[in-house]
Amino acid sequence: MPRWSDYTTGERIKILRGKTIRQSDLSEMTGLSLPVIQMAEQDKRLTLQTLMKVADALGADTSVILGQQAPRRASEHGDRATMRDLSRAVHDTAAGLLPGTVGDAPSLAELRESTASCWDAYWRGEYVKAGALAAPFLAEASARLHAQPAGEEAEAWGVMTDAYRLAAYVANLMGNRDLAYSAIGHAQNAAERAADDMRVALVASGRSWVYLRDARLPEALALAERSAVDIEPRFSKATADELTAFGSHVNFAAVVASRMGDKDRAADYLSQSHATGARMGSEHRAHGTLFGPVSAATQAVGVNVALGQTGKALALINSIKNVSGLTAAARNRYAMDKAMAQADAKRWDESLDTLEEALLHAPEWARHQTLPSVIVQKVGRASTARLRRVSKLIGADMESSGFLPATARTAL
Template identity: 75%
Template sequence: METIMPRWSEYTTGERVKILRGKNIRQTDLAEMTGLSVPTIQQVEQDKRLTLPTLMALAAALRVDTAVILGQQEPRRAMDHGDRTTMRNLSVAVHDTAVGLLPADSESPSSDELRQSITRCWDLYWQGRYVEAGGVAALLLAEAGAHLHAQPADAQAEAWSYLCDAYRLSAYVANLMGSRDLAYAAIGHAAQAADRTADDMRGPLVASGRAWIYLRDARLDEALALAEKSAVDIEPRFSTATMGQLVAYGSHVNFAAVVASRMGNKERATDYLSQSHATGARMGVEHRAHGTLFGPVSATTQAVGINVALGHTGKALTLIKSIKDVSPLSEAARNRYAMDKAMAQADAKQWDASLDTLESALVAAPDWARHQALPSVIVQKVGRASTARLRRVSKLIGAVPPGADGFTPATARTAL
């Protein structure tokens, strides 16, 4: 296993600036970005000089808070400069749109153009291209805001639904990128927008998104209560349900099973899993609606991770043997299934199989993997065996933790 690196606060300010600059930004580049001289950048990185104006300029250019440069706050997990720029732009778009501040060049797109943009953003999200999705979501918010303002006051319900979707997308991206405060803000604005639509489905969809943020914020009791309420609110009559309604219900009830499994509540998790499988069987095929994909393959593959969380390794391995084709899933769902499969194999002490599964996923989807904590958990579970395969996988995971230049601050160990 790799040597544990110092905590972020244990680096000097100069070292932190160099780490944040990374391999892709030279000192001359940073000087141009900040308007500072190259000698000033060199003096900062050598811990010889740092004035308040210089600190502010560096923070703006590196897209971090001043507290990160000073070592008072650790950088977001797996974020390079491009990631931080995207999240800063997304944050500005979320907060500005919420108070009606739109870019001066904003034009109102048509409803068809907005729907196409929303679909494209969801596609990027489910491909695991979260940084790109965040960039599109920032633009989408401005367009949806402009579209809303262009509508008569008595004909805005549909426009509010587009803005609701844009906020929900922003919340999902922020949550996965570790920007929890932004995720809470965006999902809150999504809830307010949902109240102004004429679509009864929007409210439960947003509530489920908030439950997911609770889950990643370790607020498990609240996550389960909200997930259960969302599933109940959205449950359709199977005999008359549309495919879109079944997608929404199946994904909601499956998420309730996920939360219950994280709490170790086997009875509830099993009950929700049963409903999830029943919904998938009723659908017969995978179907995309409301920004998500669900069907029989989704129900089965997600059940693997749920059984792993419950400690039902045998059930998870049996399910894995029954899964022959995951091509109907989105890229992100296939990647997540690979992680759950590797974890099940590790729990069963199938070390080589686990590392093979993990390595294949990391090589196939490095951009997706660097925003995930599970690979490090799997490697720790496999053990400290000094094998070539373990070293290869550990090297791949070395690109996953926060920062740049191989930096691995304490959050890489505590966030697992």
């Protein structure tokens, strides 16, 4: 399969505009004539002015068009435009730059409703939509902060914390690690100004997740553990909101411990997670997350898969009867963990059935995940059934990637 740098500049422009943007559309978007666009894609002529206008219209860095760095995985034009707008919102608000006047700032009550809407989109797995909502949300929250009377800014800083944390989560999932680091740093500053211990812990957990995806595992675990300890409630007096925050924190600590291969630590955190879920009795949503007994059980499946404890993972899967109370994103992730456990157990067809159902149900969510390709690679070593159909759903070229054995290529 060709590397990104193997394509010509013209080919890279064509790939980046994709099937949804025609040459005539790109001409209108850039203000350049159609012949100029055609010559650029034919590698006949590309001036610096043309390069910059095309890059801006496609939401891509000029270095990507020139082949100096590859585009981010699963990055489409809409993704790139969303990330560009979100990046501007994060950096502009942090610098105190405000669009419009603060006199038009929404009320704190309205912003709390916006917070819920943004998190709803995120937990449905609609990451591009969540990012598109987060950009204006940041601007509105910043306007509210500047409009607040002196000495009454704490709650507004709390809203800013939520907006920056959401931006960091979206950026992290969409592979924009620099923006994720920046946004979570601004979230930390806002949480401290809000003097809100719960938000400070939530931000620390968010930073831990950024570290996890950046392979900084020891730092990720230290932060996850600290944030869980900081908000551990007294169970006899804990509210549902407090238990939700604590349960999701210890769940995540178990995830990080499992990535480090620490079975004892992971088991300890899973025990706390299950106990918290049992105390709650049902799923509950708070602080931009959802937790309960089903969340604890499904997360434990992924932890045991990561630790190579396939038997335990399958036993848990058999005990989980209803996941309808989970968010769409959590259900999708559970399906991936389930498919991986089935693949590890060499139940190839079951694994592909589980994977295909999830991919068909949530194609947009799946675009930003790496696990589907990992599962297909694992199944491809021993099974040929359905592989080509499933590979198309994740946009993988199975033959050129070497996922299919030679016999499978002729059979399929």
